[in-house]
Amino acid sequence: MELSAQILDNLQAVHHRIALACKRSGRHPSDVQLIAVTKYVSLDVMRVAVQLGLTHIGENRWQDAKPKWEALQPQGTWHFIGHLQTNKVKDIVGKFSYIHALDRLSLAQAIDKVAQQLGIQVHVFIQVNVSGESTKFGLHPQELFSFAADLRSFEHLHIAGLMTMAPHESDAESTRPIFRQLRLLRDQLNQQAILPYDVQHLSMGMSNDFEIAIEEGATWIRLGSVILSNQLA
Numbered sequence: 001m002e003l004s005a006q007i008l009d010n011l012q013a014v015h016h017r018i019a020l021a022c023k024r025s026g027r028h029p030s031d032v033q034l035i036a037v038t039k040y041v042s043l044d045v046m047r048v049a050v051q052l053g054l055t056h057i058g059e060n061r062w063q064d065a066k067p068k069w070e071a072l073q074p075q076g077t078w079h080f081i082g083h084l085q086t087n088k089v090k091d092i093v094g095k096f097s098y099i100h101a102l103d104r105l106s107l108a109q110a111i112d113k114v115a116q117q118l119g120i121q122v123h124v125f126i127q128v129n130v131s132g133e134s135t136k137f138g139l140h141p142q143e144l145f146s147f148a149a150d151l152r153s154f155e156h157l158h159i160a161g162l163m164t165m166a167p168h169e170s171d172a173e174s175t176r177p178i179f180r181q182l183r184l185l186r187d188q189l190n191q192q193a194i195l196p197y198d199v200q201h202l203s204m205g206m207s208n209d210f211e212i213a214i215e216e217g218a219t220w221i222r223l224g225s226v227i228l229s230n231q232l233a
């Protein structure tokens with residue numbers, strides 16, 4: 001099959017699964033936005049994906065993303081989904097509209113500073129390590145509220161929401177409590193009015209577990225292999 005027909009096939013299957021998960025949970029598919037995670041694929045594959053309408057693009061390393069960003073930049077909205085080193089902030093801010101893994105104040109400060117210089121606002125997600133796995137980045141849930149309160153002083157950050165990664169489970173259903181807890185944390189953050197505006201979004205759900213994440217309230221899902229896996233070189 002031709003490359004674009006393959007990706008289109010995958011995409012249609014994914015949209016069907018998104019629609020079913022929304023139906024099961026009484027949600028509307030337009031409330032769930034899809035980020036195509038392109039970290040594994042070449043620029044040629046990405047061109048096809050973008051042409052098929054996959055314009056929200058997720059990358060997790062600047063070194064790998066750079067040639068892709070330079071080639072496709074105006075056609076996409078770029079999401080930095082990986083752990084971000086402070087010395088890479090100057091490369092990312094101004095190019096990536098969304099940063100999904102804010103996990104420390106020094107990083108918030110660095111992003112805010114570059115955003116201020118550029119006169120822009122950056123949308124950030126606070127990464128929470130709900131599962132508590134030592135291999136994962138992110139704040140402990142108990143640290144979240146004081147961390148969010150400290151973010152109020154950064155005028156060039158807009159806190160779009162919370163982000164988490166669930167452990168990879170052979171039975172996706174067992175990820176549900178992780179996603180549910182992230183939603184509850186968001187709701188508590190808003191009930192306690194820790195920030196001057198409501199935090200809306202939940203960035204959660206990957207190829208293995210996105211339906212469960214949607215059922216628990218995901219507004220941004222980050223999908224790589226389920227859309228692009230037969231393109232992996």
Ligand SMILES: *Cc1c(COP(=O)(O)O)cnc(C)c1O
Pocket residue numbers: 037039060081082165206207208222223224225226
């Ligand atoms: C790679 C990656 C994804 C996508 O993973 P798939 O399992 O291929 O869908 C999503 N989120 C983050 C943070 C990633 O690093």
